[in-house]
Amino acid sequence: MRAAPTILHLDMDAFYASVEQASKPSLRGKPVVVGGIGPRGVVATASYEARVFGVHSAMATAQARRLCPNAAYLAPRFALYRRISDAVMELLHTLSPLVEPLSLDEAFVDLEAAGAADCAEEARAVGEQLRQDIRSLTGLTGSVGLAGSKMLAKIGSEQAKPDGLVLIEPGTERELLEPMTVRTLPGVGPATAEHLRRTGIHTIGEIVEAGEDELVRLLGKAHGSSLHVMAQGLDDRPVVAERDAKSVSVEDTFDVDLHDRARVQSEVRRLAERCVQRLRSAGRSGRTVVLKVRRYDFSTLTRSETLRGPTDDLAVIQEAAARLIESVETTGGVRLLGVGVTGLADFTQEDLFAQAATAEAAGAAVAEEAEGAEVAQGAEPEHAPVASGEPEPVAAEAGPRRWVPGHDVRHAAFGTGWVQGSGVGRVTVRFEQPWSAPGRVRTFPVDDPDLEPAEPPPLLAQERPGAEPASEAEETEEADPGAAGEGDAQPSSARSSSPAIRPKSWSPSPSPPASVPGADASSP
DNA sequence: TCTGGGGTCCTTAACCGT
């Protein structure tokens, strides 16, 4: 081990919920839950205010509502989170070329690759500067762990939460880990923890004591020995910048179980279509089609079929999925269906045929025209090498408009806001923006022609327009105190819920964007 | 009214070919 911590782990605090609070002034300092809001949804992220009530991620939303009925329950806005995540990742790239994103809100940075920190104090300074830059750029807080390995850096950031930094000095790992619960180690979930508990192993120290042989006996070769190594604070996994996806899948859980066989089949076709869309937009193709079925009793099974070659052809994948669902008994009801593709390649079967064709054409004159026509006609199953370049028609939803809680809307007269709730033919909208004071609530018929879905407002420092349209500036002015719906507190806990936009940057009249360290002010 | 969605990796078993 070296003298300086070489790995930095960044973990944004309650990321989705914090973004929502940053963009919705009326939610700052209040419990916010982001996740599935349907009858079978689960919590993706709970704000710290909601966690006080016992709400945590992966909990059924229905249970969260029982624990914390007054929280705001919002559907995620992934496009917005991704935009903010990209900006944060860009910041990380200024520290080192070696950045490994784990998700939208987490990443490892190899500081050594950049020679960014030669000693512990320098590493700490880098980490603190990063946290400051993130706050300036996004208004959000992130926690940082610094250590000699990925595992320890991650444990560090976990300890640092929220809004902190923890540096684990090289040489102190063993004592630090010893008393910790086995769940601290990556790869130990509920099942493994229970397994270990039955053997009398509760702490990381006890894993070391048990010895490698015993762990391998308990958990198998790969899992057992890697756990034994990690328990000693040893972890030489490198930071890996880019990893190719190995599978693409989509799945849907239905609000009520599906019993109708025809409906099941049509859902499978629809999922295959979405899967192919994703596959194509990633420029990939796949060879093995996987169908996933979760039944009424939550039992889950998968069926798969491997084709002769990789494809991104909708008809081929739909047919394979249709064959697979044929082999599954679904009486009793289906709770979830999924369609996925693995064995990914960057080329498609069509490409191979095209390559073969051009090679042949180059070598000898072939009656290529005729063959091409024949192939295109004979679009039969398997891997029909049909070069169907055109995008599949997307089924246009023609049903009644659905207003999703948390999502952005614009009203012809009142400007932009977000859906607070809807039901019984009405939709409630709160009109406010990241830089405004908490806004007021208005209710409209769900089919109000003046109301339309809108893009999320700009949150990042460099995105903020120099001049907002006049109507919106007026709107914020109109939002006076007392109008704040539930008639409750002003954003009180200013500590953890720093507004995305620093108050000084907001004024009723348009003003240039606040200049911010690290932000490029040269945006249009 | 428990239990999402998108992934990764590992294990086991069956099967095939050498």
Next chain:
DNA sequence: TCTGACGGTTAAGGACCC
């Protein structure tokens, strides 16, 4: 020709992660 070892591929399931 039979048997066994072994490796690779496929299929299915399970655990885990965010």
